[in-house]
Amino acid sequence: MRADAKKNYDHILAVAREVLIEEHGVDASMRDIARRADVGLATLLRHFPTREALFEALLCTNLDALTQKAAELETSSAPGEALVSWFHEWMAFARSYRGVVALMATAHTNPDSALYASCAAVHSASARLLARAQAEGTARADMTGDDLFGLMAALGWLIDLPSFAPRVGHLSRLVTSAILKNPSRNDAKTAT
Known part of the structure; x- marks a missing residue:
């Protein structure tokens, strides 16, 4: 250039x-x-x-750091704790970029989107962390990576709304308690 x-x-x-x-x-x-x-x-x-290409350029470093964090959690934490930590990392990311969750949720299923690769990496990291927690028996067995990504996106969308933003910690705990079989032990260690 x-x-x-x-x-x-x-x-x-x-x-x-x-x-x-x-x-x-x-x-x-x-x-x-x-x-x-x-x-x-x-x-x-x-x-x-496109707007997505511009957002991809802006978000690339942060999304790479987010997926790197997932890789670290896969090896450094107990599976249930890793999943809860990942959920909280995702929420912190979503709070930093107003409107990005809706954009990512749309791009998630569109291979032509500039954000598709980044969304696929986040989705894949989420699915791996969930599968690891399921294998240990700390996460519900009836969930898929798509379910987890959907819950993360839904909560991320809610925190864009001013009336829900102050409740993000509480809402995160409610959602993680629905994902984990023994949430009190795992969530208490990483609650925000």
Whole structure:
């Protein structure tokens, strides 16, 4: 990438982070982002042809860190505790990016989405942690990775709503208690 193109790319990402993450969430207008970055819409779209591509660029580092955390939990914690910790890590991520959960839930089943690979990695990490807890006997046997991803997405969507945001810790404990067979032992250690 040429130096001027790289400079534009970095500047657009900085402005987009401010607009998308700190102000308006995923519903921010691409035209508004281009205007605030002082570039033409065509320049923005050349770098990021879709809103999802822009979000993927913004979220890549954080999603990689999230899936890395899952890998660490798979080897460092008891399976039930790892699953609860993962759930809380996911909720912290969802709180950081207003509107991202709905975007990820849509991208989860769309291989053409720029967010598909990241969503698949999060889904896969969730399924592995759940399977590990099920094998140990600490998680319900009648759940699938899709069920867990759905519960995480639903709770993540709820915390985007101002009336539910203050209750995220309580709601997380309720959901994890429905997933685990002996939630009091596991959840008490990682409650937020």
